[in-house]
Amino acid sequence: MVRVTHWITVLSFFALLLSGTLLVFSHPRFYWGETGNVNTHPLFTIPIPSSRDMVPTGYGYVLPDHNGPSRALHFQAAWVAVLTGLVYVLASLWNGHLRNNLFPARGNRSLRAVWAVFAGYFRRAPTNVADARSYNIVQRIAYLSVIFVLFPLVIWTGLAMSPAFDSAVPAAVDLLGGRQTARTLHFFVSALLVLFVVVHVAMVALAGFWSRVRAMITGRAAVAQESSVEESTAVR
């Protein structure tokens, strides 16, 4: 269940990232508060050309418009990601994955334990047996933050941009401080998710990209990998 939901999430995340990026091109200006448009001061502007000629960008040309299909893809992928996430969280609660593998283990709830993991990373120490079977404390904190902080935030700020959803649940946007704040936060939370993916993939690459990917697909290679790790530590 963890593996299937992981790969569905990977697919929908890339669909969301691609379509979201294309949508930003139609208005690469961000604001704070309820309203904002080309007649008001932006909080910041991304220095890219736009797909609309009404947006001042400093570029002498206008990009083609892909907003229609991008938004359709964004929403379809969002539905897939949200439903998959729901299945993952419910299954993880049910089968103990959350309790056993994600919630920090009793002996590891200290800064010292976190630092020990980083120290291991910096020394490029070989993975120990326990880490090959489950996640270390840094992984647990990172995964928990993504699952229970960044994903809920990105869903919330996304929904807050829907005028119809806001009519039913006005607090969704009012608590954030306005529609444009929701849009800006949606952009920042997405950037944090991208940062997580970059670090995550980099760590996988350091651990041996294809063996890890194979393990995440089949679940079996993990055992083989584990025993070879055990052997190598035994040799040492």
Add this chain to the structure above:
Amino acid sequence: MSKISRRKLITGGLAATAGVSGLAAAAVLSKRYGLIPPDCKGIFAPGETLTYAAQRLLTTHSLAREFPRSMISKTPFANETPHFNDAFKLHQAKGFLDWRLDVGGMVAHPTSFSVPDLKSLPLRSQITEVACEEGWSYVAEWIGTPLVEVLNEVGVLPQARYIVYFSIDPDWWDSIDMADALHPQTYLTWGMNNGDLPVSFGGPLRMRVPRQLGYKSVKYITRLTATDNLKGFGKGLGSPEPESGYAWYAGI
């Protein structure tokens, strides 16, 4: 090993059966309760339908957020001014005195309204936000005649499921379902911020659908048609927007 795979097989089989029958039941129910959008076609049909159905169930009677007068944008943005055709320019030269709104289709008494006729019906105002699909927005006071008042005046028939509205530009039209058409904040708008509705913002007459993105609020409205089927309009997708991939339902 065989024990585990048998259990997995049974659980998987049950889940798949439940999923398939659930989908089938959902399809029947959503068709019956009008939860399938007219542009339900192509690879994005599941996403569009889920969004429309979920929001219809959640928002049928909810009101778009209204703002205090102090939050009216000092610098609203009218967006690109369309290329006006000769018919519009003629109306503009005559100060829009002859502007008509023709209401027909599935109604008991097809009627042609002038703007003063509309103003003689109960009028309302709302301070709501225009949220463009591109991401920008502004808040303004909109003064107009609720569409429901016009529909009551012409006696819209109970079998009508959509209201199609046409701009003076023949390529610019759109439609909404009855949940939005009968919604108290859906206006035929002729005033903005205590004055007449400026041409750049859609004057003399603009449809305002505040629970959907700005592109559903079509400018320069001249004609309304009540219908039970959108097949006969354009390519049958509810508006020209879905032809370039934009969703017919833009509550988002």
